[in-house]
Amino acid sequence: MVKNPILLIFDIDGTLADSGGVTRIALERAAMELYGVERTTKGIAAWGQTDLNIFQLMVANNNLPIEDLQQEFDRFSKLYVTHLEEILFQSDRPRLHNGVRALIERLITEPDICIALGTGNIELTARMKLRRHNFDHHFPVGGFGSDSSDRATLLKMGLEKARRHYDQPFPVGSYWVIGDTPNDITSGKRIAAETVAVCTGTYKRVDLIPHRPTAILTDLTDSDYFLALVRRQVEPSDGQAMLFVEASGEESDPL
Ligand SMILES: [Mg+2]
Known part of the structure; x- marks a missing residue:
């Protein structure tokens, strides 16, 4: 041990x-199929959010007629998973x-x-x-x-x-x-x-x-x-002073 x-x-x-953007495409395809609404993730900043939170925002922003959010999310996520699998493995953008x-x-x-x-x-x-x-x-x-x-x-x-x-x-x-x-x-x-x-x-x-x-x-x-x-073999002196090289600054969409 x-x-x-x-x-x-x-x-x-x-x-x-x-x-590489394929998550957003899969979410929107699932929403289009279920609710007939396009671009349902528009304006939603998904960074750091859970899938259910993102769905909740899609529902709210597009006034989707949902009664039981969790139950609807289960129905939605089945379609979302299907679309994501298809796009994810076809696209060369994920990395x-x-x-x-x-x-x-x-x-x-x-x-x-x-x-x-x-x-x-x-x-x-x-x-x-x-x-x-x-x-x-x-x-x-x-x-x-x-x-x-x-x-x-x-x-x-x-x-x-x-x-x-x-x-x-x-x-x-x-x-x-x-x-x-x-x-x-x-x-x-x-x-x-x-x-x-x-x-x-x-x-x-x-x-x-x-x-x-x-x-x-x-x-x-x-x-x-x-x-x-x-392994604590180097000490971050005050929480962030260790670093470092400035990030490239290139913005990307995690979805
Ligand atoms: Mg993240």
Whole structure:
């Protein structure tokens, strides 16, 4: 048994991968099919949100005639999953972020590192987005948008599932949430996680600093540094001073 194992809980969109806009297309196709309304995600900033929250906004913004939101979401998400699968695997736009494959493939060989997912995607689409890159088998467990519409709650559920799966207590200080949005940071803090913010989503370093993650990384390309960080072999001096190179500033849509 390894002493003091570390749990790393990764967000997907904007952190590990970028779906290149196909998520939005799938959501809109499902809504068009069910309600006959076009461009239902217009104006919705999906970053850091759970799938149910995004659906709730689609309903509200387009005055969709819904009585029971959860029940309707279940009906909607079946269609959404079907469309997403079709587009995701046809399109060449979805991609993993730079360094992600090498980092994860290294992490799984480190005996003191355990990995999990913490994402607002429902589990089906989360796994699909990683399977698109032949990547989902690295993540045996996670918290998903299908566990809760509240990000902190789904992270907590992911943490609990990881504790059971890896049969480790993962005390406070040993688990980290890695994400690209203020909501990853604030929700991570709500479960007392250490947090790493990455600048590969839509938020720039300057947007993430006020939320005071444990550290901010431009991206996940430096696996030596990343490992030293989560093993506490380097010290983030005041929460964000470690870093670093300014993000490229290129904006992307995580959907
Ligand atoms: Mg994200």
